Amino acid sequence: MKTPTTAWLTLALAIPIGASAQTSATPDASPQIQQLRQELDALRAAYETRLQALEARLQSAEQQARRAAPNDDAPAVPAAPAAPDAANAFNPAVSLILSGLYAGSSRDPASYRLPGFELPTGAAIGPGSRGLSLTESELGLSANIDPWWRGAAHIALHPDDSMSVEEAFVQTTSLGDGLTFKGGRFYSGIGYLNSQHAHSWDFADNPLAYQAFLGTQYGDDGVQLQWLAPTEQFLQLGAELGRGRGFPGDDSSRNGAGMSALTAHTGGDLGDSHNWRAGLSVLNARASQQALSLAPALGDPVGAKFSGSTRVWVLDGVWKWAPNGNATRTHFKLQGEYLRSTRSGELSIASDSDRMHTIQSGWYLQGIYQFMPRWRLGLRTEALNAGSPDYGVNTPVLAGSGHAPRKHSLMLDYSPSEFSRLRLQLAEDRARIGSADHQLLLQYQMSLGAHGAHGY
Amino acid sequence: MKLSKKIIGLITVATACIALPAHAALKVFACEPEWGALTQELGGNLVEVSVATTALQDPHQIQARPSLLARTRSADLLVCTGAELEAGWLPVLLQQSGNARIQPGQGGNFAAADFVRKLDVPARLDRAQGDVHAAGNPHIQTDPRNIALVAQALAARLQQVDPAHAGDYAARLADFSHRWNQALARWNTQAAPLRGMAVVSQHKAYAYLYDWLGIREVAVLEPKPGVEPSAAHLQQVLTTLKGTPARMTVFSAYQDPRAADWLSKNAGVPAVRIAFTVGGTDGAKDLFGLFDDTLERLLKPGSRP
Numbered sequence: 001m002k003t004p005t006t007a008w009l010t011l012a013l014a015i016p017i018g019a020s021a022q023t024s025a026t027p028d029a030s031p032q033i034q035q036l037r038q039e040l041d042a043l044r045a046a047y048e049t050r051l052q053a054l055e056a057r058l059q060s061a062e063q064q065a066r067r068a069a070p071n072d073d074a075p076a077v078p079a080a081p082a083a084p085d086a087a088n089a090f091n092p093a094v095s096l097i098l099s100g101l102y103a104g105s106s107r108d109p110a111s112y113r114l115p116g117f118e119l120p121t122g123a124a125i126g127p128g129s130r131g132l133s134l135t136e137s138e139l140g141l142s143a144n145i146d147p148w149w150r151g152a153a154h155i156a157l158h159p160d161d162s163m164s165v166e167e168a169f170v171q172t173t174s175l176g177d178g179l180t181f182k183g184g185r186f187y188s189g190i191g192y193l194n195s196q197h198a199h200s201w202d203f204a205d206n207p208l209a210y211q212a213f214l215g216t217q218y219g220d221d222g223v224q225l226q227w228l229a230p231t232e233q234f235l236q237l238g239a240e241l242g243r244g245r246g247f248p249g250d251d252s253s254r255n256g257a258g259m260s261a262l263t264a265h266t267g268g269d270l271g272d273s274h275n276w277r278a279g280l281s282v283l284n285a286r287a288s289q290q291a292l293s294l295a296p297a298l299g300d301p302v303g304a305k306f307s308g309s310t311r312v313w314v315l316d317g318v319w320k321w322a323p324n325g326n327a328t329r330t331h332f333k334l335q336g337e338y339l340r341s342t343r344s345g346e347l348s349i350a351s352d353s354d355r356m357h358t359i360q361s362g363w364y365l366q367g368i369y370q371f372m373p374r375w376r377l378g379l380r381t382e383a384l385n386a387g388s389p390d391y392g393v394n395t396p397v398l399a400g401s402g403h404a405p406r407k408h409s410l411m412l413d414y415s416p417s418e419f420s421r422l423r424l425q426l427a428e429d430r431a432r433i434g435s436a437d438h439q440l441l442l443q444y445q446m447s448l449g450a451h452g453a454h455g456y
Numbered sequence: 457m458k459l460s461k462k463i464i465g466l467i468t469v470a471t472a473c474i475a476l477p478a479h480a481a482l483k484v485f486a487c488e489p490e491w492g493a494l495t496q497e498l499g500g501n502l503v504e505v506s507v508a509t510t511a512l513q514d515p516h517q518i519q520a521r522p523s524l525l526a527r528t529r530s531a532d533l534l535v536c537t538g539a540e541l542e543a544g545w546l547p548v549l550l551q552q553s554g555n556a557r558i559q560p561g562q563g564g565n566f567a568a569a570d571f572v573r574k575l576d577v578p579a580r581l582d583r584a585q586g587d588v589h590a591a592g593n594p595h596i597q598t599d600p601r602n603i604a605l606v607a608q609a610l611a612a613r614l615q616q617v618d619p620a621h622a623g624d625y626a627a628r629l630a631d632f633s634h635r636w637n638q639a640l641a642r643w644n645t646q647a648a649p650l651r652g653m654a655v656v657s658q659h660k661a662y663a664y665l666y667d668w669l670g671i672r673e674v675a676v677l678e679p680k681p682g683v684e685p686s687a688a689h690l691q692q693v694l695t696t697l698k699g700t701p702a703r704m705t706v707f708s709a710y711q712d713p714r715a716a717d718w719l720s721k722n723a724g725v726p727a728v729r730i731a732f733t734v735g736g737t738d739g740a741k742d743l744f745g746l747f748d749d750t751l752e753r754l755l756k757p758g759s760r761p
Contacts, residue, residue, distance in 0.1 A: 041641030048640075052601050055573055147561070150551070171551070178529050178554035228529045228554050234522035236552075267522030272510060275521045320519065324512040326710055327519065373684045373712075417683060418517075418544075419583060451540070453547040456521050 092143030093450035097199045099135045103127050107437040113295040115403050116386030117212045120247040121293045125211045127439050134159040148174045178228035188218045189238045189263045190281035192316035202368045204425045204441045207382050209362030213312050213341040215247030238263040248310035249285035259285045272325040278317040285310045296398050308345010336365040354392030361385045378411035405431040421445045482618045487536035489734040490597040493743045497632050498611050502621050511736035512710050520548035528553040538567025541594035563617050571609040572602045575663040586680025599664035658707035674700045677715045685715035697723050704728045704757045709736030726757040
């Protein structure tokens with residue numbers, strides 16, 4: 001070990017000379033001395049760097065040694081977190097989302113309907129129950145499985161003490177060529193909002209169009225292949241096959257796929273301050289003897305069974321702005337989606353069975369503005385169009401009213417840190433026929449544990 | 457099956473439409489400007505560097521936006537800080553990139569913080585302490601000695617992922633190290649008056665800079681890392697400064713100057729905006745300029761009696 005010794009010696013010699021040279025800095029020192037001093041300084045700097053390298057190596061060697069001998073009773077170094085127990089070191093990243101809500105509304109949520117839209121019985125629409133309630137707590141686990149796979153699960157704990165698996169999938173990490181394969185249960189990649197978990201939504205609830213056409217959010221058991229084009233311009237294509245587990249599918253047992261979807265998204269930057277993404281997706285689902293609840297213009301909901309196919313087109317766009325791309329102080333996000341659902345097949349009410357053909361659509365547009373650090377203001381406007389449904393002989397029973405559900409929501413949220421958020425949301429909901437329903441929602445959302453990364 | 461035919465058709469058409477660019481250069485995706493600049497120094501025309509963030513953006517808070525995803529897709533090498541600085545956005549890019557070369561643990565994934573001694577490693581991990589980084593303070597680029605260490609490791613990594621040009625990288629490293637050591641000697645001499653100086657920081661971002669220059673941090677404007685300065689906390693800083701006066705408040709180009717300006721007005725402590733990384737100020741055009749400019753800015757109020 002000659003090098004360190006030499007280094008120390010040189011350093012020991014260099015420091016006093018350098019120091020005295022600095023203190024006695026005479027302006028007219030001869031150029032030779034100046035040159036000598038510069039060379040010496042360079043030498044000193046070089047050794048300083050090398051010493052630091054040695055120090056870093058020594059530190060990592062020490063850490064390794066500590067890890068190799070966990071039973072060593074050497075005094076613990078408090079500054080460095082102790083090497084985790086080997087068995088637990090491979091534990092997945094754990095995160096928990098806690099959230100709760102106060103909901104108040106001028107009309108009874110129990111009578112909430114989307115007139116003119118066929119929804120599965122027991123669909124989760126509207127503002128839910130009034131008063132204080134715990135909302136979904138979401139437990140997330142994720143880790144690399146091996147050099148080829150990664151796995152993640154999101155378990156939802158519902159306030160009624162039940163539990164559901166929101167997502168549980170494995171995903172490749174090493175296919176290359178821009179390909180990623182996913183298998184298991186996951187939220188479909190259609191649209192913009194669909195693949196996002198509830199805690200990353202900008203409003204407390206999902207848009208009406210998602211409630212009417214995608215059973216609030218479409219998740220399925222299946223496989224997904226995504227491909228990212230090797231171009232400067234972002235272009236991502238995806239294809240999915242699934243069981244058709246949720247509405248508009250019906251979870252029937254069949255050998256083939258109950259759901260198929262194709263997605264295409266593109267996007268990019270416009271200077272440093274703006275960026276955008278837009279996409280077009282289509283989802284096909286099959287249903288057989290699907291239990292539906294129809295809300296005619298007058299009277300109580302009617303139970304019915306639907307067998308046939310559904311196709312939902314989703315057009316989505318999002319544009320974000322932040323001065324110089326620095327979103328810390330202020331930023332703005334504009335987002336909108338248009339959904340169009342076509343259902344055709346057979347509808348049976350009691351013993352009457354005839355064709356059903358409907359073309360329905362819906363859209364929402366929302367803007368979120370962070371006007372100062374931690375505070376955001378949002379506005380959302382949305383509408384549904386039931387079209388002119390054809391129910392064959394059942395048409396008179398189900399005659400629509402031509403009512404078009406509409407809703408406006410105003411949101412204000414405050415985030416003390418990136419792990420907590422408090423939200424106030426006011427809505428004027430004209431989904432039902434009659435007077436508007438005025439809703440007030442107060443919500444908290446907190447995240448514990450692993451620092452989740454956010455999608456676009 | 458109809459659908460799978462459709463998919464294959466779609467992919468074939470898409471692939472056919474895209475003329476694959478015939479770049480021989482190694483594609484490098486740098487998370488922050490300093491690593492982009494360093495890679496450019498060490499790779500010259502052998503590399504094609506694309507930088508994900510600018511000096512005017514907070515590297516903690518970047519969106520995993522489409523353009524970044526498109527760039528990670530074709531990157532041969534990722535050069536980032538690591539130490540959880542990019543925890544909020546890089547994992548998403550990596551998961552969706554479909555690029556096996558740059559996944560953690562692969563040769564194409566380079567984290568600069570792995571190669572330096574880290575400061576501010578928290579003894580206790582608790583978010584009640586703010587946005588703390590378990591691995592230690594990630595802002596390692598503020599000490600030029602760290603740049604030298606990272607340069608060594610990065611050159612080795614460039615040689616590993618692009619062995620055909622190993623000799624070129626070695627020669628460029630030797631040249632860079634020579635120039636860097638000379639500059640370092642110059643900076644050490646220049647910065648001598650700063651030793652022992654007391655300062656206030658906006659964010660706990662300068663631990664390495666202070667460690668290098670022997671500067672004392674007497675207060676931080678953010679009550680906890682990542683938490684915006686509050687009026688109550690600023691009053692507290694004011695009280696602290698009465699007992700231990702500071703020469704200046706240091707803040708970075710991307711940060712809101714209002715808290716530092718407030719202190720300047722109420723305590724007479726000048727606010728000094730430093731580049732923090734390449735491109736943060738007009739003078740910080742490259743890595744050498746970054747430290748020239750930083751020292752110049754610190755010395756201006758720092759040299760007053």
